[in-house]
Amino acid sequence: MAEVRFDDRVAVVTGAGGGLGREYALLLAARGAKVVVNDLGGAFDGTGSGHTAAEQVCQEIKDAGGEAVPNFDSVADWEGASSIIKTAIDAYGKVDILVNNAGILRDKSFLKMEMEDYEKVMAVHLNGTFFCSKAAFPHMRENAYGRIISASSAAGVYGNFGQANYGAAKMGIVGLMHVLKQEGAKYNIMANVIVPVAGTRMTATVLPPNLLELLKPEFVAPLVVWACSEGCAFSGYTFVAGGGYFSRTAFMEGPGVFFDVSQSITLEMIDENIDKITSLDGAVPYGSATEQTGSILGKMNIS
Numbered sequence: 164m165a166e167v168r169f170d171d172r173v174a175v176v177t178g179a180g181g182g183l184g185r186e187y188a189l190l191l192a193a194r195g196a197k198v199v200v201n202d203l204g205g206a207f208d209g210t211g212s213g214h215t216a217a218e219q220v221c222q223e224i225k226d227a228g229g230e231a232v233p234n235f236d237s238v239a240d241w242e243g244a245s246s247i248i249k250t251a252i253d254a255y256g257k258v259d260i261l262v263n264n265a266g267i268l269r270d271k272s273f274l275k276m277e278m279e280d281y282e283k284v285m286a287v288h289l290n291g292t293f294f295c296s297k298a299a300f301p302h303m304r305e306n307a308y309g310r311i312i313s314a315s316s317a318a319g320v321y322g323n324f325g326q327a328n329y330g331a332a333k334m335g336i337v338g339l340m341h342v343l344k345q346e347g348a349k350y351n352i353m354a355n356v357i358v359p360v361a362g363t364r365m366t367a368t369v370l371p372p373n374l375l376e377l378l379k380p381e382f383v384a385p386l387v388v389w390a391c392s393e394g395c396a397f398s399g400y401t402f403v404a405g406g407g408y409f410s411r412t413a414f415m416e417g418p419g420v421f422f423d424v425s426q427s428i429t430l431e432m433i434d435e436n437i438d439k440i441t442s443l444d445g446a447v448p449y450g451s452a453t454e455q456t457g458s459i460l461g462k463m464n465i466s
């Protein structure tokens with residue numbers, strides 16, 4: 164089996180000063196990538212900032228014989244995101260790989276959530292992923308090469324109490340990646356999503372210590388870094404990884420029912436057929452909105 168390498172590749176990992184991002188940066192560098200280690204260096208709720216986190220990870224990479232430069236900007240504004248990508252261009256002349264990983268938490272039940280908690284979480288997760296991807300995209304197009312992988316969460320994909328802001332942002336990221344998949348295809352830009360489970364400072368308050376130990380970030384990194392490799396021909400995929408488990412999740416659409424549209428469709432017809440309408444037996448994941456709509460039109464009885 165050929166070794167997966169990143170020689171001559173330039174990677175940007177956001178929020179790489181700790182937790183999962185640090186692990187992605189270390190593994191990319193160990194396999195030959197030049198890495199921009201971005202981290203704002205604040206607390207898990209997005210307050211504060213500092214240079215130590217990103218600098219330390221750069222030092223770790225250099226001590227192991229790799230190449231890295233730090234960046235301390237915030238992903239949450241366009242100027243910061245542009246500057247993160249510019250750091251890669253200035254230091255290494257290009258950007259091949261972007262891991263949108265930076266994140267914060269502001270958990271509260273929906274009734275108690277302040278607008279600021281919503282705005283901050285949307286800004287870092289959804290805007291941050293949008294801005295960094297937008298800043299990197301033209302460079303990737305120019306080189307006809309790009310790998311973008313962005314962090315979503317089971318809290319978005321499946322829902323989690325107290326995370327209305329975070330869940331909304333994390334599913335927004337999935338929607339964004341589905342579009343980047345379409346728009347990046349002709350430039351060899353692959354856009355995917357990771358739903359990780361790992362013991363980090365973000366989960367330290369909710370997971371017991373024995374579980375944290377079992378869910379090391381290093382058990383997530385191999386799939387994320389593989390998705391950054393030349394061999395990854397998948398795009399628009401939502402991968403799941405944690406504790407040695409690797410999988411894929413997807414939106415699936417059931418076969419549903421078709422009613423004759425030459426007659427009126429009544430509430431009672433919906434009522435009578437609701438089991439069939441909601442059944443996922445034989446469900447498929449569509450590759451695009453066009454494919455999905457085309458499938459519906461194809462099955463309609465159009466004379």
Ligand code: NAI
Pocket residue numbers: 177178179180181182183184201202203204205206207209216236237238239263264265266267287291314315316317358359360361362363364365366
């Ligand atoms: P973490 O808190 O250890 O790492 C997040 C990093 O992002 C921190 O180093 C932080 O300083 C940095 N950061 C925060 N705001 C930033 C900004 N505006 N600009 C640049 N950097 C910023 O958390 P963890 O667990 O490593 O999370 C990484 C990603 O994975 C996040 O997007 C998180 O939402 C996601 N995730 C993590 C899960 C887990 O089980 N740990 C589960 C699901 C998703």
